[in-house]
Amino acid sequence: MKSKSLLLVIGTLLAIALFGFLVLSDKVITIGMPEKVAETPAQTTKEAQAPTASNQQQPATDVARPAQEPIAKEATINEQQVNVVNEQSTPAVEKTTEGQAQTTVTPPATEVQTVPVKPTPAAAEDTTITPPATTQSSEKAETTKETKKQPIKIQNPLSYKNINLGLDLKGGVSIVYQADVANPSKQDMDSAVELLRRRLNAKNYTEAEVSLQGSNRIRVEIPGIGDPNQAVNEIGRTAELKFYGLTKEQEQAIKESSRNDAEALLKNMGIEPTYEQISQLAYMNYVKGIQDKGDLVLRGKDIESAAKSFEQTAQVGPMEPVIMLKMTSEGAKKFADATRKYKGSYIAILLDNDMLSIPKVNDEIDAGTAVITGMNSEKEATTTAELINSGALPFKLKDIQRTAIEARLGQDALAGSIFAGIVGAGFIVLFMVVIFRFPGLVADMALMAYVFLVLAVYSLFDVTLTLPGIAGMILSVGIAVDANVIIFSRIKEELNAGKTTRAAITAGFHKAMNAVMDGNVAAFIIALILYWQGTGPIKGFGQTLMIGILVSLFTAIVVTRYLLNAFVDLGVKNPTLYGAKRKLLTVGDLNKK
Known part of the structure; x- marks a missing residue:
């Protein structure tokens, strides 16, 4: 029993440490260092060769698209055997000696369906470059060729560096669209704004802001976007x-x-x-x-x-x-x-x-x-x-202005928020240990797991973090600690009532469960409403708060409980370590001894 509990404790702590390592690492984890491998010396002669660099002309060849490959993108409409006919004409590009491409079409014997395709960039002509050979004496010259053994690189989806930052912390891009119709109605403009919001939410740009400007323009602000051109084309597309x-x-x-x-x-x-x-x-x-x-x-x-x-x-x-x-x-x-x-x-x-x-x-x-x-x-x-x-969209939108937005608050605000969070977490850790003793120490381990899990979820689900989002995360830390406070207070009451340590832990979790669930469910409903009805930073606050509540329930109820029971199995059973009051011995107790 003790060996099983010891393995559980060690395994849990190692899992928390591994999770923390992945979260705090870079986006790409490099395993191994490059090694240099020297090859055998090469022998050169004294004959000098003139350097040459030529763009060699290839002989005339026929480059034909395979007959089975459709010239256009084709599809099959399912359900009752609706198939695409791949009977195509075979276009061939013949390269003449002057380098001019000519297009020829070879008619097939059967019925033909040829559809023009979206063009693809032409392949670059082959260019052969011969490096010059240096003149050397007849003596053997030793040359060493070094090759590098490439290290293994693994993508790390849990890294905190994958977390997107909002307009207030990192900036982004501002796009102004104009309706491509004269005098659009207010109803159509509102419909266009709602559709743009829907598209942004589908791409997880939850912190993006969409607002009307005048009677025929819409401003869209997207935080931390990597490719503005692609966003403009996808978001502002009519999509009919x-x-x-x-x-x-x-x-x-x-x-x-x-x-x-x-x-x-x-x-x-x-x-x-x-x-x-x-x-x-x-x-x-x-x-x-x-x-x-x-x-x-x-x-x-x-x-x-x-x-x-x-x-x-x-x-x-x-x-x-x-x-x-x-x-x-x-x-x-x-x-x-x-x-x-x-x-x-x-x-x-x-x-x-x-x-x-x-x-x-x-x-x-x-x-x-x-x-x-x-x-x-x-x-x-x-x-x-x-x-x-x-x-x-009810009409076509034209992109008339695109500008970069600087961070509204900047790195100082982000650094200040992180510092405040670290200081607050430090006080919480100290408070839990002082007030609840050993269970407080276990709760601090679970709290560390909570922080790493939350950051991992933000990274996996492309959460955009703003200052209100950070506030929601810090608030959820308080909610996580609140659950532990309620549970540990119940455990202390059971210990003071004379129960054994294991029985007190079981009874404490059981009796505190209703209060913990009621408080978390109420907070989750509020966060859900903010995420559902809110926009921009309000939506981000609700999102981070919901994630924090769900993760805190897992760490407070599951992780903390298993660790406490495992430590009891290992012999950590003294009630005073769990916050119970020391029982004063009376004269009758001494006489019994």
Whole structure:
């Protein structure tokens, strides 16, 4: 029994120490030091070679996209075997001796569906550089080549350095959007503000601030953002999802005209077009052609929800990220009618001016669900699903101003808050030991675990920390200590009543549980309301307070209780160590002895 309890105590303390090490470490933990390894000497001759640096011309080759690879992102709409047809024409880029790229299309023997794609950067030409050889005597020259053994680097998701700081502590970016319509209504502007808040919350920018400016402008302030351009594009995007029905003849005509128009426009501008230039312009023409000539059968408002998932889109292959769509009852009826009407043809799925997919419909779908495949990455699937769920803006927003915001309070305020927290924690540790003796020492161990756990949760869930958020964290420390104070006071009462140490600990936790839970539940409800209804710093205060309350319940009820019982098993049973009053011996007690 003692060995088991000893292992429990040692294991708990080691776990707290390990957790603390991970939390206080950098974002990347480096294991091992680089080692230099010397290779055998190399022998050189006295012959001198002239330095050469040439951009070598490659022989004319045909670079063709594989026939099985779709030229456009395509998707499969699930439920009743709706598959994407990969019958594609094979574009080839032939490199001539003058280095000019020409585009050729090899017609297939079967029916062809070719869709222009978003252009990708052209690969750089191979450049061969031969380093010069130095002239040396006929004697052997020893050269030592050193290679480094790279250390192992591990990403540390628990590091406190992953915690985002708010506008008041770190600064961020301020973006001003303007409605791209004349005289927007107050209702539409309020709706746009609410949608922007929803998108920011979905990306965990809980401390971001969104406010109206005048009658047609919206200011968005985002703390500690790493890529302002990406945030501007994602947050201010209209994000209107549309489904267009197309017959085979319509799709073929749009496809051919988009490419022909692109080539003609570039030639009229005096540009000898490359494959990438043609693809870029043809893609824009293709999307515009679908929007102009396609039959709009479904909109984003007909989608009830969108969620990222994983699915095996091919018979053999890995699981790929997809977007699962669930439609409203009206949307399901519209989708069933559309798939019946365009059976054997195509339904293009567009998000603003980006084509998500253009699957071929093989059968009617009346289940009210669909799957969009063809996502390039898990992040793209997540972002697209978030945009669909947040809804479409009532109008397009133009980014007219983007400025960097300096920290309102700066590092001095952060350092002062941290210092105040450390001093306060020090007084709490001293108070617990003085008043409650050994249980107070155990509570201090649990309190240390509490601090590390809270910081780890902040790091894992991308919590943005502001000054009000720090106040919420410090307040939750007080709540954690309050639970221990109630429990230990009950234990002292049970010991003074004559119970043994183990029985007093069991009774103390049991009798104090109702009071501890009632206080924490009440505080949690208040924090939940602040997080739910608040914005900006108020929302951040509620978030940190909720996290602190949940973690404090775990450390006060679970960690402290197990440690106390383990120490009792190890023989730490003297009631005076647990705060019980010393019992004065009477004459009768002495006579009994």
